[in-house]
Amino acid sequence: GAWKLSGRYGKMEKNLEADEKDLTSANLVCRKRVVEKVRFDENLFPAEDPKFISDAINEGFRIAYSPDIVVHHKRRPDFRSLVKQIFNYGKFRPKKERFLETLNQPFFFIPSLFAVYLGLLILTILANPSITGGVIGINTNSISFWWFLPLLAYVLLAILFSVYEGFRNDDLLSVLIIPFIFLTIHLSYGVGMLKGYWDKVVE
Structure with a gap:
């Protein structure tokens, strides 16, 4: 992950x-x-x-x-501790180095971009009456398939890497859990990094 x-x-x-x-x-x-x-x-x-x-x-x-x-x-004792650990890793990345330094290693931005994308996707879904039955929706246009393409790609990659890790560690049952661990790591780090940049802006 x-x-x-x-x-x-x-x-x-x-x-x-x-x-x-x-x-x-x-x-x-x-x-x-x-x-x-x-x-x-x-x-x-x-x-x-x-x-x-x-x-x-x-x-x-x-x-x-x-x-x-x-x-x-020792591993973190519970799920909340894991989320906090990964969140702090992301949060302190902007404090560790300047933005342009991080830009030289762009893969660090992927979790934050994915978190922003998911947020926008959720807002787009909520704003679409064809999905919410007009209760919440304010947008009369249907949601394009392209909105869901990054999510589908993420799910596919998460499954593939989960299967790989399951075979590599001789633990196929873990394939059912690893995708959720990947999602936890990516969103925790991504949101943490966004929080780190926000803190720098408001300092």
Whole structure:
């Protein structure tokens, strides 16, 4: 559900030119001269580690990933905690870096664009009397099929990736749950990122 970032939470090949897409600070070893020059910004929690990694790279340090160094973390205990975690990841992305920096990695914007699209789709449906029976609708035009095309594409991709993850983890029953997890992750991150940009505007 997190595309390139999902690799941070699994075992990958050794990478001597890693960045924030490859690892987090959950298991990070640094030379003394790195932390003397680059500091963790504690005000950015939970986005302080990708910023630290990006800042270290910008200062000329190299980041390496080794699959032989393993650490195990507990999962979030409930659904609400998961939503809060992912929401905060999105919320602090705008605080971590400038808009143009994020623009260089446009996939970070996809969850926010999808959240906006879903919101507009719902409003469009509510404004259409052919669907609501005229109770709410104010728009006399029928909704075009193209409005639903991104949603259909999302559902199809979610199912395909869910099947892939189910086979990869030898757990086919999870295919019934994973699409909803994907949706939770994407909407939580997307809405969080929108909130982060809103906070920057009103500051």
